Amino acid sequence: MATHRKPRTGILTAPGPRAAVGLTTAALATVTLFGESASAAPSANSTTASIKQVQARVNKLYEQAEVATEKYNAAKDKADKQRTTADQLLDEVARKTAKLNATRDTLGAYAAAQYRSGGLDTTTTYLLANDPQQLLDNAHVMDRMSGRTEAALETFRTQTIEIAQERAKAVESLTKLDDAQQELNKQKKAVQQKLTTAQKLLNTLTAKEKARLAAIQKAADAAAAAKAASSSSSSSSSSSSTTTSTKAAKAIAFARAQLGKPYVYGATGPNSYDCSGLTQASWAAAGVSIPRVAAAQYSYGTKVSASELQPGDLVFFYSGISHVGLYIGDGQMIHAPHTGTVVKIAPISEMPIAGYARMT
Known part of the structure; x- marks a missing residue:
């Protein structure tokens, strides 16, 4: 899937998780670009606050982009399936047309033989007619034909009807394909x-501000990881240990092998991935075929609770289920975050969780 699109470059090397900085809607609405007042030297606290505002806005844009990415993935999946259907119908039309032409040649041979033996010219005309139904309706012509000719004519009539039906299906399928392609382009x-x-918003930051932003994000990541570790320790001390199935282990092993590969929207590997593309590929490596889109993966799997979560389960995020990661234990997951990042290990607590599902 990734061959037709290029990864975007130039975005901040490690923009943080979208939920790492919590700001109110009013705060997001007041985000301003830097450089509006060159004469005023902002304090460290005010600059940090402004950077956090930019990060919050960027995180929100990444979240919206991922929602659009999942819609894009769904549209592409639909377009691909529709293209396959259309191709199959067109192939069937071609196959049946070849048979029809062979039957037409047979009828032509019968007509020629009848003409040479003194048959009526009108009979020859009917035999070579384009409308087989009209031919069959002329009983006085059929009476003069042999059994083999009648059978060939019936075959010809049936094949003509079947081709007309297949062509109608193919036209309808191509129309649906066009609609799916338009939706794909829209998304x-x-x-x-x-x-x-x-990217434009990030470009308003100076090098110093970007460094400060990276430091803020690193601290937020560390805090989230500590929280996840604490939660995992508490959970494991009060419940029985979990086991990892062979298939789940294979899925995790595959996902680990992808660490460091870039996020590219719509990508399913092997060189880049988006979130659901990574989870789909990971479970495919374990011999399990799951849907392409995160929301469909959630519907496909068996729902589990937080206390039942095991390595290999998928964790879904946001109310609309626009992000997914592969749980690996200890409150951690492997996921493809968003454009500008790479496949990495992160705490599942860094985004609002919508649910969990087991793929086996």
Whole structure:
């Protein structure tokens, strides 16, 4: 899937998780670009607050971009399936047309033989007619034909009807394919628009501000990891140990092998991934075929609670289920976060969790 699109570059090397900085809607609405007052030297605290505002806005844009990415993935999946259907129908039309032509040749041979033996010219005309139904309706012609000719004509009539039906299906399928392709392009533009806006916002930061932003994000990641570790320790001390199935272990091993590979929206590997593309590929490596889109993966799996969570289960995020990661234990997951990042290990607590599902 990834061959037709290029990863975006130039975005901050490690923009933080989208939920790492919590700000109110009013705060997001007041985000301003830097450089508006060159004469005023902002304090460290005010600059940090402004950077956090930018990060919060960028995180929100990444979240929106991922929502659009999942819609893009769904549209592409639908377009791919529709293209396959259309191709199959067109192949069937071609196959049946070849048979029809062979039957037409047979009828032509019968007509020629009848003409040479003194048959009526009208009979020959009917035999070569384009409308087999009209031919069959002329009983006085059929009476003069042999059994083999009648059988060939019936075959010809049936094949003509079947081809007409198959062509109608193919036309309908191609129309649906066109609709799916238009939806795909729409969602692709939506993703690109969000990513472009995020990049422009990040470009307003100076090198010093970007460094400070990275430090803030690193601290937020550390805090989230500590919280996840504490939660995991508390949970394990009060419940029985969990086991990892062979298939889950294979899925995790595959995901670990992808660490460091770039996030690219719509990508399913092997060189880059988006969130649901990574989880789909990981479970495919374990011999389990799961749907392409995060929301569909959630519906496909068996729902489990937080206390039942085991390595290999998928963790889904946000109310609309626009992100997914592969749980590996100890409150950690492997996931492909968003454009500008790479496949990495992160605490599941860094984003609002929508639910959990087991793929086996």
